Amino acid sequence: MPNYTFTVNGKTVTVDAPADLPMLWALRDKLGVRGPKYGCGINVCKACTSHLDGEAFNPCVTPVSDCSGKEVTTIEGLADGEDLHPVQEAWLEQDVAQCGYCQPGQIMAAVALLKKTKNPTDAEIDAIQNVCRCGTYFRIREAIKSAAAKM
């Protein structure tokens, strides 16, 4: 099998995997990076949302070969050591998470949105498609607005 080299949360890694192996499984099963979650495998629930070269991507449908030479950031790499990212802080402040399973993806989607626009409108927040089965959407909205205000 071919080798693919990329960085995950700042560390350079090499995985030995078939070219078409979805990145989610390279991360979770080969590298033990378990923050990104499986929820559907077809890019509709968005639970695995992470960043590729700073933009939101969904590892469940991205082949490992597409990540070669790129920078991958997962939820584990968002905080700066013990210092949380402002979006994570906002999530704590609003007490967003219930079961928590979708929240790494929700947070990574929110961070990507705030990179694009400093003050997202309700319509832009509505466009986030990540499923939260616990139904925390209103607190997610409040947390994004709160993070935007602080950033």
Add this chain to the structure above:
Amino acid sequence: MASPTTAEGHGSEAPDPGGLGRRRFLTFLVAAPTLTIATKIGIDTVAPEEAEAVIPTPPGPAEILDLGDVLILSNAPTANLLVLEVREDGRVRLELPRTEVGQGITTANAMLVAEEMDLPLDQVDVVLSDARSELLFNQLTGGSNTMRSLYTPVRTAAAAARARLVATAAQQWGAKADRLSTRDGAVIAPDGRRADYGALAKPAARADLGKLTATPKAESAHKLIGTPQSRKDARAMVTGQLKYTLDLDVPGAKPVMVRRPPTINGTVAKVNNEAAVRAMPGIIDIAVIKTGVAVMAETFGQALDGKNALDVSWNGGTVDGENNATIKKKLQAAALPFVVPPLLTQYVDGEFDFAFASHAPLETNSAVADVREDGATIWSGMKVPILAKQNIAQELGLPENKVVVHVQQAGGSFGRRLFSDGAIEAARASKAFKRPVRLMWSRIDDMRHGRARAASHHKIRATFALGQVLTFEHRVASVETDWSHGLGEVLTAFAAELPVGGNLSFAQTVFLLTVKSPYNFGVTTQLLNEVPVDFHTGAWRSVYSASTRGAEEIMVDEIAAKLGKDPVEFRREFIKNDRQRAVLDKVAELGEWGKKMPKGFAQGVAVHGEYKSYTACLVEMDARDPKKPRVTKATIAVDVGKPINPRGIEAQMLGGLTDGISTTLTAGLHIDKGLPLEGSYSQFHYARQKNSPMDVKVFVMPETGEIGGAGELGVPAPVGAIGNAYARATGIKPRSFPINFPIDFEPFPR
């Protein structure tokens, strides 16, 4: 679970048996595929003598003793078996014999311990107990029961620990224990001496302290309980550190997925291309197990590819001939007849249908299992782990004490994890492969072969005269809900205590212990009849109440309209209970009931009471496009008797609201040839951000008394409120749920 059956039947009214005068026992004997007999104390259906007074409805069983009470009763013999440990670092660790699936019970129980022991909240660790056989019934997470059942036992355990720490310090200092106090995790003497709990932990375990008595603090002295607190596990969640089942590293455990049959409960006849699949990259092993063909691989991606590549010949399942139409026909035939003919009085009738609804927790069914010749260890998110342990032991042919079952925090449940089928399947796979496995269900399988809320059909009739409601009858016909996860055993063991008579099935018992009408509508009967169709069903958050009470709240608006009354004013007049009325008043005030709305917009309101708690919900809806209505604002008031953590209660109500939005407007399963068509969130339309209101206010009422349930309370009122808002905005009476339910997708292959 057998339901009693009968060939023939009819509604009948028994003669006055006990000289009750105007009061009579109404008995119903009923025809349907399964029989139902139920008795209720009612009041004769005659026009009221005084036109002004509402006609009182006697209390229903759930008002006398509800399901939560039964669970508390069943837990009583083992209530003192809680494990609470004071550690040398001063932290206190409570083993919780319940399962955290997002409802916030680890935080709420930590609050109880912190309060009782005068300890900072962040010094308390709450971990989930392994399956503990000796707890019998006391390790079942369901029935909105955790805080109700543990409020006193956990405080009692913490009070005992505190008393021991104080007595130990008293012994060391030669002081009188009653002169000592506790603060910030330490025992303090009047002269200022201080001993941290950590330093006392060891001596307190050893010291001969004589007989100590400890009673929990007076509630009036509580400082932490009742204040809003954030989730203790939130930081682990937002940093990706929280370990769900498949985030565990169990040495040697390899990914396994199962190829499942094309219809529910189908079985493997033959695997036609095993060698070809074994040759695929990463495939380690293949085995036929009871539920399908298990594929082990180096990664889940490869296990999924392998499972999809399998060519399997299948035997039929249990519901192969069933589809939406056949089920609806069975349900309509099974709905019990009304007793009260619409003679001489005015009446309103309504028939309602609710589709199957997937629990669809975001973490699919999953488990890790390490089965050896002489023992087994299992990890999974399970709400009834003792039963899982028993089942796994039986399945593997091992004694129960050779099976260790670790309960993992889970990514949602909504009732799904009452069933431990994933854990049992993982045990089977590990046994077949002779090595540890990490078993994961695909989302498609989780939706199609997982559990679902049973589809139901509802007939409601209310009669009224002279401005009063004389009778209110509700007949529910439902596909059988599977109660084989342990609750049935509780009900059997405590049958003598139940306020329901007759030879009722578990399901009927649960129905009568959970569903109640909040109104004085004269003679009120709510009856369930089940159709035994062998789908994988299961209790879905609020069980029968979301559909039963949701439909009733829509009828309440229609009755009010017939009587020319405002929906809020009408409810205020007929509601039985002051707490129920108070939450209605609160949402009417905060939500500005009756304010002017543009065309296509409307407000809707509904109430619900359950497990000794009460709620009301007022929504605003934009239904300018009736095919794409959106709830734009929601105001909820909730009275749980005694709020432990108001912030957690708000979260539960927010979740209930989103469940209500989803199942009322868009989320359901279509059945075709014995299988749900929906296989992912692109097809089962659970709400997303764009379907969620921009403004939600939840008002937690101040303490009114005894602690009630909160986990399931929040669904039914939004169902009714959303239905009513839709009717008012569009003029269309909602009758079938979800309201907008097209097959707007290409189903995945079977």
